Amino acid sequence: MRYYISLSAGGMSYEAISENISAITSALEQRGDEAVSSFTRATPEAVAGQALTDEDFARLMEVEFRDIDTCQALIALVQNRHVGRGQRMEVPYGIAKGLPTIGARHEAGNTLWRPFVCSELVYRTAPELGQLILAMPSPFRSPE
Numbered sequence: 001m002r003y004y005i006s007l008s009a010g011g012m013s014y015e016a017i018s019e020n021i022s023a024i025t026s027a028l029e030q031r032g033d034e035a036v037s038s039f040t041r042a043t044p045e046a047v048a049g050q051a052l053t054d055e056d057f058a059r060l061m062e063v064e065f066r067d068i069d070t071c072q073a074l075i076a077l078v079q080n081r082h083v084g085r086g087q088r089m090e091v092p093y094g095i096a097k098g099l100p101t102i103g104a105r106h107e108a109g110n111t112l113w114r115p116f117v118c119s120e121l122v123y124r125t126a127p128e129l130g131q132l133i134l135a136m137p138s139p140f141r142s143p144e
Contacts, residue, residue, distance in 0.1 A: 003028055004071040004099075005037035006090040008083045008110070020079060023126040024104070027133035036067050038086070061089055068094050075133075076113045078105040083112050091116070102136065104129060 005024055007017065017039060025035040038060070052060065064086065068074065074094035076087065095101055095116055103117035107124050114120060119136065123129040 001073055002034045002036060002071045004068045004074045004090070004094060005035055005039070005077055006074060006087045006094070007037065007039055007077040008079065008087040011082060012079050017079065019126040020077065020129060023130035024075060024077070024133055027130040030134060031136075036071060038064055038067070057085070061086065064090055065093055068097065068099070071099065074099045074101045076101060076103050076105075076117065078103070078109040078113065080106060080108060081110050083110050104132070 003024075005021060007021065021035075021037055021039050025037075028035045068090060071094075074091065076091045078087075091101065091113055100118045101113070101116060103113045103120040105111070105113075105120070105122055107122050109122075121129070121132040121136075123132055
């Protein structure tokens with residue numbers, strides 16, 4: 001199964017975000033699944049809060065929507081109280097497309113997506129997040 005990881009990372013360091021994305025990606029690969037995320041195209045400077053113009057943001061969202069169209073499920077990763085404009089577009093788009101959506105949020109994270117997700121994972125550390133992904137119920141596993 002191919003998962004799109006929608007992340008909200010305002011105020012977090014590139015290293016912290018990278019650690020969480022790596023934990024998810026590694027756990028999905030161990031399950032035989034694949035991860036797709038805009039973070040793989042991000043630079044530390046962009047993550048640090050370099051603002052996008054409206055035109056750049058629109059182009060980015062076109063790419064993200066195409067990526068979501070290639071996936072069978074979505075993980076909404078909320079790492080703190082901030083839910084950015086990209087995630088506010090990606091998650092509803094995935095839900096509207098009928099993708100099962102898993103909410104993965106840090107214990108101090110925003111609960112915005114709680115009413116809309118099939119399952120919610122609450123974590124404290126990146127290794128714990130990886131373990132929760134590994135233990136997700138079978139509807140989110142690739143067919144054997």
